[in-house]
Amino acid sequence: MVFQKIEDKIDSLIKIDSISNGRKGELKPLIDFIQSKVSSNKNVNLNFICTHNSRRSHLSQVWAQTAAHYFKVKNVHCYSGGTEATALFPMAAQTLSSAGFQIVKLSKEINPVYSIKYAENEPSIIGFSKTYDDQFNPKSEFAAIMTCNNADVGCPFIPGADKRIPVKYDDPKAFDNTPQQEEKYEERSNQIASEMLYVFSQIR
Numbered sequence: 001m002v003f004q005k006i007e008d009k010i011d012s013l014i015k016i017d018s019i020s021n022g023r024k025g026e027l028k029p030l031i032d033f034i035q036s037k038v039s040s041n042k043n044v045n046l047n048f049i050c051t052h053n054s055r056r057s058h059l060s061q062v063w064a065q066t067a068a069h070y071f072k073v074k075n076v077h078c079y080s081g082g083t084e085a086t087a088l089f090p091m092a093a094q095t096l097s098s099a100g101f102q103i104v105k106l107s108k109e110i111n112p113v114y115s116i117k118y119a120e121n122e123p124s125i126i127g128f129s130k131t132y133d134d135q136f137n138p139k140s141e142f143a144a145i146m147t148c149n150n151a152d153v154g155c156p157f158i159p160g161a162d163k164r165i166p167v168k169y170d171d172p173k174a175f176d177n178t179p180q181q182e183e184k185y186e187e188r189s190n191q192i193a194s195e196m197l198y199v200f201s202q203i204r
Contacts, residue, residue: 002070002119005100010070013194027195029165031202033143034073038203044068044076045142049151049158053082053129054089056147056169056188062096062125063193066118067200078125079142081132083151087111088127091176095185099193132158167195 002010019027037044046064050057057080068076093114097103102117114127130136132144132155140160145167146152152166169192175184 002066003100003102003117006066006118007100009099009193010197013190014197016194018191018194019198023195024198027167027199029163030143030145030167031199033163033165034076034199035203038073038075042075043141044073045079045138046076046145047079047081047132047137047142047158047161048145048147049081049083049132049155050146050148051083051150051154052086053080053084053131054086055092055172055185056192057082058088058092058127059096059189059192060145060147060167060169060196062101062116062118062127063189063196064199065125067193067196069119069122070197071200071203073200073203077138079137080127081130081134081137083131083154085111085129085131085134087129088114089173091172091181091185092189093127095182095189098186099189 034044048057048060061078061080065078093103104115106113106115111129115124116127117124142161144158144161144164147167147169149168158164172185172188175181
């Protein structure tokens with residue numbers, strides 16, 4: 001069971017069903033990749049990649065792992081990375097906390113490490129900024145999910161990836177230091193959550 005506040009958020013997002021048919025078509029390759037691994041009794045390794053590994057890729061990693069657990073899809077391991085390492089942006093962590101995730105900052109350096117927990121008895125997701133080929137991430141048998149235009153164009157080849165799948169999101173960074181910042185981060189998080197929930201709801 002996910003934490004109650006996360007479950008309430010999931011219930012509200014599923015009821016809205018805001019994903020267009022066109023976007024569902026864009027998500028189909030990701031669904032097919034996950035289904036092929038599940039049908040073959042293999043691990044489902046997903047590496048969400050964005051330029052700075054600071055916002056969209058982390059939100060995608062966390063919501064995908066949560067959605068897999070919610071829909072009882074087993075052996076799913078979600079990761080994230082960038083073309084360069086920076087830091088998990090504080091507003092991204094705050095947005096997840098507001099959605100019900102238990103977040104603990106485990107270190108205090110420029111690129112801190114976070115524990116991100118979505119359920120009482122499940123392992124924490126470890127969140128920190130890293131390159132997509134960091135030793136923390138899988139080296140083979142994974143899907144590289146490109147969550148932004150820059151990473152998609154700048155990384156035409158991801159070594160070791162079984163498949164490279166573009167699932168792009170607008171960057172909430174555009175609203176940093178504006179009155180709409182919190183609202184826009186929540187909006188992006190909700191979109192990513194809705195789409196990851198849809199993806200894992202399709203797995204049989």
